[in-house]
Amino acid sequence: EIVLTQSPGTLSLSPGERATLSCRASQSVSGNYLVWYQQKPGQPPRLLIYGASSRATGIPDRFSGSGSGTDFTLTISRLEPEDFALYYCQQYSSSPRTFGQGTKVEIK
């Protein structure tokens, strides 16, 4: 089973700042089959990035994904107030599919 470790657990930043979230896999994620979700309290997850770097429909270009192999990054170039939320990575290269434990981006 691929274990995904997200860091940091919590990221305290101000609006306008850049956020860099990490997702590290215990084994190589083939095909770059990794997604990022955003979740706010009381809402379902929202797909941000698939295939490690492709933005989902309607996602602003301040969100970008990068990485390959075992190291992946979600970058939010300039935080907007609505970006403060919980972020999960998930791999779909091997079974069982697994999620990271999440990174919370909070207002500093």
Add this chain to the structure above:
Amino acid sequence: QLQLQESGPGLVKPSETLSLTCTVSGASFSSDTYYWGWIRQPPGKGLEWIGNIDSTGNTYYNSSLKGRVTISVDTSKNQFSLKVTSMTAADTAVYFCASDPEAFYVGSGYAYFDYWGRGTLVTVSS
């Protein structure tokens, strides 16, 4: 754009069976390449995939649920359903239905989810 909506009881007694339905609108439910799935999230915890179904009725389940889960599809109603037997307090969670656009291509019955329902809280209590 796809829209999904869960329906079903919010309270289930221990040992009973949970039945939820997801109604899909806004796109062709009979797509050969879209799969349909259920995911749950216990309060304050992470996401757990329950299972997927394709438009022909082939099903894929999380083995951790040990045969308690059945997912079915009714294409005439644009709906798919979830049954979970022998419910316990550990099954208390928000249950989401969602669409999987890539399971068909990557195999194993589950890739990721692009459109989600709003979720329904199911509490297991006597």
